[in-house]
Amino acid sequence: MREILLAFIGSICPGVIYNVEKRNLIWVGFCGMLGWITYSTFNELAESVVLASFLGAVVVGIYSESVARLLKAPATVFSVPGIIPLVPGIGAYNTIQHIAENQLYEAASKGIETMSCAGAIAFGILLTSAVFRLPKKLKKRRPNPA
Amino acid sequence: MKTNQVIEVALKAGETLLTGGAEIYRVEDTVIRICESYNVDAECFVLPTGIFITVIDNEGNPVSFVRRIRKRTVNLEKVEKINSFSRSLQNNPVSYQEAMTGLNSIIGLEGYSYALKLLVAGITPFAYAMLFRGTLAEACASFVIGIVIYFIKEEITRTGIFEFFENFISGMAAGILSVLAIKLFPFMDLYRIIIASIIIMLPGLAITSAIKDALYGDIVSSMFRLTEAVFIAAAVGVGVAIALSVGLRWI
Structure with a gap:
């Protein structure tokens, strides 16, 4: 419960730094919160950071695309602050630390993990926005079925 | 018209x-x-x-x-x-x-005031330090460091020296301040303070925009933003790494 609240604060605050409008801030908070809940649940269940990041990003993507349609705001407003709790900060830090301590083998291993997490987040967002764009594309095609 | x-x-x-x-x-x-x-x-x-x-x-x-x-x-x-x-x-x-x-x-919209942004730049690291299961003392240290590096970053952005210079300097400042913090209070954990305080500098927007651009077929812009994200992350990382290697070995 405490972590959920912290994830909520942890995405509202970057929202303020990115100048998200006041009436949208609370929705930004829920976005980060849902992403974090998914991420931490699957991180414990599946014990895979990459999978958990991916699923977290998918949830953030679905949430922000649907809320964007409801509130008539760009989806970026919600997804950018929303993915911040998922960012692989610990992995990135460990990579840097290993490089600083000249343990290049560990650095490579941690670095690949970090990049996979970042890639998984990116792919999660990509997948959801692609799916949400499908109906629009299909609707456009219907008038002239060539 | x-x-x-x-x-x-x-x-x-x-x-x-x-x-x-x-x-x-x-x-x-x-x-x-x-x-x-x-x-x-x-x-x-x-x-x-x-x-x-x-x-x-x-x-x-x-x-x-x-x-x-x-x-x-x-x-x-x-x-x-x-x-x-x-x-x-x-x-x-x-x-x-x-x-x-x-x-x-x-x-002409001003957005949120500078004072509020400074405060928020402190609260964010505070929340993340707690989220990474840190102690209250670590969270407070991150709070202070967060405010200081946001201030430094904004000042450098205002003078506008180089594109990625502010990220490098803020990363280095985060590293130096965190090393100082654990030298003063040895019971704190270095890694939580650093991660929490650099988390708002990470290129979240650049990455999300890069993906969206790629999805809409703007590959040139997508590459541009991905490179931008890599540069930002690298600048922050190098800054932290320099501070860590100097700070942990010789101080």
């Missing part, structure tokens, strides 16, 4: 969107939508560093404008406002004066 005035309105809207951190397709859509609202047939090409627009005016002559974008910040409020502004133009094409007043009032 004259063709030139339409382009002026469209370019201004596009520029505000691009400097506010909007995706490329949104900028292109908005520019074309504004032109279409006034029955001007326009072709528009947008890169993260510039807007190119060409229209045919009433006499059949091609008119072309290029607007170079040098400064890119993040301001999602302006993106949202311009987005709804351009949609309202579509239904109700107002006069040049009204459109310009509307645009200028959006551009």
Whole structure:
């Protein structure tokens, strides 16, 4: 419960730094919160950071695309602050630390993990926005079925 | 409205969107939508560093404008406002004066005050230090460091030296301050303080925009933003790494 609240604060605050409008801030908070809940649940269940990041990003993507349609705001407003709790900060830090301590083998291993997490987040967002764009594309095609 | 005035309105809207951190397709859509609202047939090409627009005016002559974008910040409020502004133009094409007043009032939006942003720049690391299961003392240290590095970053951005210089210096400041903090209070954990305090500098927007750009087929811009994200992350990382290697070995 405490972590959920912290994830909520942890995405509202970057929202303020990115100048998200006041009436949208609370929705930004829920976005980060849902992403974090998914991420931490699957991180414990599946014990895979990459999978958990991916699923977290998918949830953030679905949430922000649907809320964007409801509130008539760009989806970026919600997804950018929303993915911040998922960012692989610990992995990135460990990579840097290993490089600083000249343990290049560990650095490579941690670095690949970090990049996979970042890639998984990116792919999660990509997948959801692609799916949400499908109906629009299909609707456009219907008038002239060539 | 004259063709030139339409382009002026469209370019201004596009520029505000691009400097506010909007995706490329949104900028292109908005520019074309504004032109279409006034029955001007326009072709528009947008890169993260510039807007190119060409229209045919009433006499059949091609008119072309290029607007170079040098400064890119993040301001999602302006993106949202311009987005709804351009949609309202579509239904109700107002006069040049009204459109310009509307645009200028959006551009003039101050957003949140600097003091609030400073405070928030402290609360974010505080929340993340707690989220990474840190102690209250670590969270407080991150709070202070977060405020200091946001201040440094803003000051450097204002003087505008190099593109990624502010990220490098803020990363280094985060490293130095965190090492200092654990030297003063040895019971704290170094890694939580550093991660928590650098988390707001990580290139979240650059990565999300890069993906969206790729999805809409703007591969050049996508590559641009990905590279930007890598550069930002590398600048922060190198800054932290220098501070750590010096700080942990010789102090």
